[in-house]
Amino acid sequence: MAVSFKEVTKRFPDGTTALDRLDLEFDLGEFIVLLGPSGSGKTTACRLLAGLEAPSGGRIEIGGKDITDLPPRFRDIGMVFQNYALYSHKSVFENIAYPLRIRKVAAPEIERLVKEVADLLRIGDYLHRKPAQLSGGQAQRVAVARALVWEPAICLMDEPLSNLDALLRLHMRTELNRLHRKLDKTFVFVTHDQEEAMTLATRIAVLRDGKLVQFDEPRTIYRRPANRFVAEFMGRPAMNTIDGMVEGGVFRAGDIACAVDCADGPLMLGIRPEQIELADHATTSSVTLTVDVKEAIEPDTLLIFQNRGNSVTLRTQSNCDAIEPGQPVGLRFPKEALHYFDARSGERLR
Numbered sequence: 110m111a112v113s114f115k116e117v118t119k120r121f122p123d124g125t126t127a128l129d130r131l132d133l134e135f136d137l138g139e140f141i142v143l144l145g146p147s148g149s150g151k152t153t154a155c156r157l158l159a160g161l162e163a164p165s166g167g168r169i170e171i172g173g174k175d176i177t178d179l180p181p182r183f184r185d186i187g188m189v190f191q192n193y194a195l196y197s198h199k200s201v202f203e204n205i206a207y208p209l210r211i212r213k214v215a216a217p218e219i220e221r222l223v224k225e226v227a228d229l230l231r232i233g234d235y236l237h238r239k240p241a242q243l244s245g246g247q248a249q250r251v252a253v254a255r256a257l258v259w260e261p262a263i264c265l266m267d268e269p270l271s272n273l274d275a276l277l278r279l280h281m282r283t284e285l286n287r288l289h290r291k292l293d294k295t296f297v298f299v300t301h302d303q304e305e306a307m308t309l310a311t312r313i314a315v316l317r318d319g320k321l322v323q324f325d326e327p328r329t330i331y332r333r334p335a336n337r338f339v340a341e342f343m344g345r346p347a348m349n350t351i352d353g354m355v356e357g358g359v360f361r362a363g364d365i366a367c368a369v370d371c372a373d374g375p376l377m378l379g380i381r382p383e384q385i386e387l388a389d390h391a392t393t394s395s396v397t398l399t400v401d402v403k404e405a406i407e408p409d410t411l412l413i414f415q416n417r418g419n420s421v422t423l424r425t426q427s428n429c430d431a432i433e434p435g436q437p438v439g440l441r442f443p444k445e446a447l448h449y450f451d452a453r454s455g456e457r458l459r
Contacts, residue, residue: 111136112158112263112295117167119153119319127153129319130167135312137172137262140289140296142306145316146342151299154316155265158297159188171262187256188265191272193248195240201227201251202236208259226254229288246277250284263295270305282308303343307331315339333448337455340379340448346411346422349385351378352452363417365396367442371449371458379448382411382424388439395439403434412438 111134119128128150135141143151156162160181168177195204209219227233230250256264270278306313307327315322323335334340340348353362355376360369388395398414410429414421449458
């Protein structure tokens, strides 16, 4: 069984096109992350799948069944919202039990299911509390428990970690990974944070301006980005993308010159900051750039260079104590680490 978006378009009354002919298909049981900047259409896609919005065109299918016009309550989909949407006047127990009560599940079964999911999410000791008495992480787990207690086929999560502090976000990412493995349910997770996407997803759908840009496993998207946008969006710091010219198999841009496997002409060259190498001695395969900014982010050091309008960032765990801003430094750009993008369109060449 698969979940399919088939040429799904969503236009709002003001003329905004949130999704533009989206084609996306994934299997049940996956952890799918919809990733993109604000306004890319990821939340709209999530709401369309849940039935909270109606598409302007195209259709949505689950297991070959068209659910485009099916009311939300018949879709077998649970949802966790960004603000958790917990009922402040109800206890944690009653918040989790609510989906079961509206489905008229028997009281003893409600008791069993709520305690079961609460123990799974490690909130069994908080069932008597009200939402105002919970920490951010506890409230987030209550929202997840409420979405999962009635055992939907798919659980949608719209930026559920965005309101948490950094340490708690890291902890909750671990919890969600564990939960997905244990339950073997389909999770669809919306985020603008590429680190969350890389750590959680079985596959990532990268969206931009309502269009699907790339859909693949996290490792593939990081190592073979489809275009400049994906290359710069995935990774911290972002991939270096440098505009220049290839002549006789050598790429030149300002003070940078390196051998490439690409035809002569304008080229956008890409390389990850962690793949640039420090050169101890000047050689024919190295270039010399002057350090503009040095940032120590233990155990790494970022060295940022300016190259005639292009910023180049190197990330290394080598000892950089002796390197200071204003100092010339030798760098190597290994050919096997280079990415080639079309200078005009930004699309990947090879």
